[in-house]
Each structure stands twice: as C-alpha cells, then as structure tokens.
Amino acid sequence: MEERKIEILLNKYLQGTATAKERTAVEEWYLKFKETERPEITDTFVESSTDRIWQRLEAQFDLPEQTTTIPLHRRISTWAAAAAIVLVALAGLFYHYSNGSIAERPGLANQSDVAPGGNKAILTLANGKKISLNDAENGALAQQAGISISKTADGQLVYEPKALDKELSPKEISYNTVETPRGGQYQISLPDGTKVRLNAASSLSYPATFAGQDQRMVQLTGEAYFEVAKDKQHPFTVKSKGQEITVLGTHFNVNAYADEPAVKTALLEGSVKISAGTVAVVIRPGQQASLKNGNINIEEVNTSVMADWKAGKFRFKNEPLASILRRVSRWYDVEIVYSPGFKDMPTFTGSVSRFDNVSAVLKMLEETSDVKFSIEGKTIKVQ
Template identity: 50%
Template structure:
C-alpha cells in the first residue's frame, strides 16, 4: 500500500472515523507484512509526541491494556489479526493505547467512573420555532404534519419526517416578499428546505433568517447565528450569501458548514463540496473541498481540515480531535441544555474521541471520565467539572 493511503487510513483509525470500506482497507493493511515498516513509523510518531509523553503507559501497563482489549467481545465482522504477533512491543503498545481510547469513547464501562447525578438529562431533538412575515410564531415541535401557512404565493408544509418545505402555491397570491426566521433552542435541531430548494440543517441554539421568495432578488441572502450545514441549490445567476457574525460566505452551489456561535472564540467555515468565498472586513479567502476558513477578529486563516469533524453534529455525533474540555463542554451544554461550571484548575489535556448525541448526558460524561483526566458532578441541569 502506498504511503499516502496508509497515512490517511491511520489518521481515520485514530479518530474513529473509518468508513466501512476504509475499515476493510485498514484491516488488509494490518494483515500485509509489506506494511509493517510503514505502520511502525506511524505508531512511532504517536509514541513520541511531546503532548502524550506524560500519559505514556509503562511496558507492564501497556501489556495489561493490550491483553484486556483482546479479551473483549469483538464485532461479528470478520477481522484478520495475524499481524499482531509480528509487531514489536512498541507498536503493539502504541496501537493498544489508541484502541483503548476508542473503546473508552464508545462507552465501555470499567466500573471506575465517579460521576454522580441528582438526575440524568435526555439528549436534544427536533425542536424549533418558525416566525412568519406577519409575526406569527409556530412551534414546529408541536405542529401537525401538513400545511402550516401560505404567504406571498409560497406554501409552507411540515413533512412526515418533520422537515419544513417551501413550495410555490398552486394559486399564487400577490404580496410583499417578507422574511421568515427558524430558531432552534438549546437542546434542539431542525432541517428546512428553502424556497430555492437549498437544504439547511440547524444545530442547537441557532437561527436562520431568509426571504420567503428568492426569485425577485439578484442574490439569495440569508442570516445565520449559531451553527448550520448548507446544501445550496445551484443557480449561477443568483449567488447564495450567508451572513454570519462579521463575515459573509458567497457560493453558487455547494455543501459547507458554518460555526458562528457567539461563545466560540473563532468563526469557522468548512467546505465539503464545491467552492466558497469567505469575506470579512476587506479580506477574503477562497476555499476548496477539505479546507476550513478560521476567522479571528479580522484575520482569515485557511487550513486543511477533516470535514467529518465539522459535520459530526449533523450526523448525530460528538467528534473531537485534540480539543480541550472547555470546547467539548460547550457542545454538551448546547445539546443537553445544561449549565456547565468549572471548579478549580482546568485540565489542560487534549481529547480525541467520538460519541453518539443520542445518549443521555450520563453516558457522555462517563466516557470522558474514563480518560482519568476529568470528573463530573451533575445536579439537575447543572454540571460541575473538576480536574
């Protein structure tokens, strides 16, 4: 296997984001003795990282960890592990520690979690309020399926699976082209199909303001607060503009994610497909797929980025890679609608992992506690974090 492919698969394995096809490739790579040298080099990179040296297990502990992992029930999917006996102690221990992290973040209960609860908190769900041009507010959580309203020749309906769709009414009525706003609360999310057939997913504590009809404007302009994932319908004559914070993102037809929460230190635009231009205070940056624009103040920095991390929330997951506990707990706070309080010195460790957003908050916190770097106490809708 070539070096670039091996590097990519190893990174996907580290962050628990291998697709089924990639997992098969990774299994095949582990089983091929020709890859031993390349895999050893990749493991050495992890083993010798400065930020992980303080967490390195000694040989005895590493052997115990590896033994524990190999004794656990494995998925039914056929796996070939003939490579294990051929690996050096160093690479076996390094991969063992990586696998252990993945097991922990999947919620394996070692019986050592000290998290305590006054009560548990259920995950968020599809919740939103739609505000119409005339000021009427409709709870999309409670609204029945079918037609919700008609305005300016546009029919607004709620589908069987809970999406909001805008369509031209059979008989168009004359009227002013106003604006609608859809807002998700903390602990909510929602998906809307806009009048131009663009699709937008809103994360918790977010809002989107948009016109009820795009046909009369030269540009399709919307305003976002919080976080949203966009799949923009192609229309070269009418560019799509997202205003978020002190930046604007201009597209013709593409898939991208925008994180503009007011409590995050940076605004981030991540491109999955197509092309977008990010503009702020006279500066601009053109993104290609797999890149992220990071806006701090008036400065725009472009970096290569694992797009799965940016859209994990849309796929009902928490995913993080070398992120601190403050960032992780801001995500938890928004999704579970809880208050988070830090007591004492903050942990300076970085976390890597993936967890389902469908779990109660207890499962998420237990998984984080199993790293041994952080502890939690839950009192109602208040989470106390200690080192």
C-alpha cells in the first residue's frame, strides 16, 4: 500500500484543501466501506489524524464521546469495530481513488457545493508575532515565560510548563490569543491541563502561564467547549459578552457570538457560577443559562445537542431556521441571502454530520419543510 498517498489525500480533505473529486473519494468510501480486511498502517499515520477521525466516528455512528484525547490505536481494544472501520475505509479509499473508479457526487440540485471547515487558526503571541497554525509544521513553535508552545500531529496547540527561574508576578504574564476564522476550529491545551475547543469564528485570549495568579482567567468571543482542570486554590474564570463564568473544574459549552440574541452556557459536568452585573446564578449538569438583556434564564436541556459541534455534528431540536443558518454560515464560511418577501421561519429537529458538504445539510432541511435553497459559489439563497 502506498501509505504516503493516503496520508496526503486524507490530510487535504481534513484541512479543506481537497478537490471536488478527492472529497468525493473520501466521503463515498467513508460511508460505503465494508469490513473485509484490516490493512497494515503504521501507528504514526493513524495517530496523525486520530482526533479528527474519532470526531467523524462519533458523528457517523453516534459513539459515546471521549473526554480525553487517546491515540486511536490504543482505543482498538475497547472500540475494535470502530477502529476497523477507519482502517478499512482508508484502504478502500486509496484503491478506488487511485483507480479513478468513483464518480463525482452531485451537490444540491446539481449545483456547486461547499466543503466543510477544518483545523484552522491564528496564534498571536505576546510580542505580536502571528503564527498560522494550519500552515505551521508540527513541533515546537515558541517559548514564553518558561512555557513551551507546540503544535501536535493531531491538530492541537499545547502549552507545556517548564521549570521557572522565579515566581512570576501578574504584570509579567504573557498573554496569547488563538483566533479561528469562519470555517475553522482548533483545540488548545493550556498549561494547567485545561482543554479548550474553539468553534468557527471564535477567539480565546489567555495567559501563557497561570503562575503568580490567584485565578485562571481567559477571555472568549464566539463559541468554545471547556474541560477545566481541577484546582480548588485557583478558580477558572471565562469572560464572554457581558458575563463571567467561574468554576473549579468542570465541562461546559459557551456560545457567545456577537450575532446571537443571547449568551448560552450549557453544563455537562460539575457546577458553574454565572455572573452578569448584579445577577448571579449557579447551574447544574443538564441545565443551560441564557443571558439576554441583563437577565439570566435557566432551563433543562439535552447538553449533547448544545455541544453538538464538538462531536462533529449539527443537531437541531425545535431550532429556528435562522439560528441553524447562522451556524451553517460560520462553519462553511458562506453568506446567507433570503429571497425578497421570505418570512416563514420554521423550526427543525434532526441531525447531520458537520463533515458533510453544505448540500447535505441543506437537503435535510429541504426534505422536512417547504424551504428551498440554491448554492451560488459561497452564497446560499433561501427561498
């Protein structure tokens, strides 16, 4: 097997640079494989795409979500069938792609299509230097305040504490920012062990080290999923669009986009305190707090739906069309245009993979309503 060709093709697809024919090859064989035999693929190759492959498995087969990043080859003992799916799909993918036996899959109404987003982000260091994480080589990127900053093969930005020469004071702290574009996402591992997944069109500002600080404070715009490392002596605080979230160690999702009518915080594990002006509430797992016009409303929710993007899905539960299309716009980096006189805003319940082309999402919406879509380049027209 020409393993290198498979790796190049898969990486192009995951990063959104594959041609239409290459995307078709990946998608068709991902969906239509048969478990026949297990090819020989090295651990290095498998690990290089493990996080994104596992997200695809979660999205396609509704597998339980993992709370830690575990190399795929180590998961085989527990998820043997799922791992075999990936390996067999890759073998079939290479064979049929190299022999040109897969036809182009037509998009919505035989029109142009738009590929999904991928791992794309810009890291801005304290000195103002900007690093394109999708272009940077894997390995060490920089060092700040005794912290080693590196990019891993599975698309993560990792901050690893080293020995400090002295205790740092707050004024000496170096602040970094990671920004994802429309059509991008990225995962960051902070020096305290906290993991943050940034959704499209989002940014996170944070200290390169938490040494010398009474609390761990970060600033968020957009959407992120947090897995906060426990540290009772140093609370973790997230500032976002008029509110502060304070935790000791927990898992939660924050949606704080500027174009959304409310800031939504959904809790999956632990407890969090949300403060906005003079108002403060504490929510428990399975609840979501919505901040709007200075008021905080708490409701019971399906948290897997609220953090669907982390598992590689679009999930809708009685969600208005306008809300769905805002998400589509950010992830596929497209403009949404409503036809003159369009007023009907139906709600939808359903699920579709975020790794499908945009036509798959639109087709699902069309099949369950009278709404029609057309794709013209990077513009989606709603009729």
